[in-house]
Amino acid sequence: MFVFEPSRLTYDSLLQTLQIVPPTPFAEQDFLNMFFQKTYKPIPLVYNLVLAMLWRHPENVELDKVNVVHYCAAGSKPWRYTGKEANMDREDIKIGRSFREVIDHGLPEPAISYIPAPSAA
Known part of the structure; x- marks a missing residue:
């Protein structure tokens, strides 16, 4: 599950980060896990x-x-x-x-x- 509040700043940061991060086996799932690792909150x-x-x-x-x-x-x-x-x-x-x-x-x-x-x- 992925929930976030839309933000132009976040969008721009996602695109910038995407340009410098090498591809991973699970594509967007790996990328989002890495990008939001400090704000990750597991659900029960x-x-x-x-x-x-x-x-x-x-x-x-x-x-x-x-x-x-x-x-x-x-x-x-x-x-x-x-x-x-x-x-x-x-x-x-x-x-x-x-x-x-x-x-x-x-x-x-x-x-x-x-x-x-x-x-x-």
């Missing part, structure tokens, strides 16, 4: 769970609170889940299974079909 895992966290630091992940999963690892795309993956008990595979169930069967109907609003009267 519940809003950007990178699957590698499940493998490297599972003690820091509360899956029941996660709202957004970032499928950036090779082979982690849930729409490629077949149900025959190795390690079917791994948490990332379970997430893929849930994703596949939604694709195949759709989302369950909500308990109410409308959101009640207070009366204007």
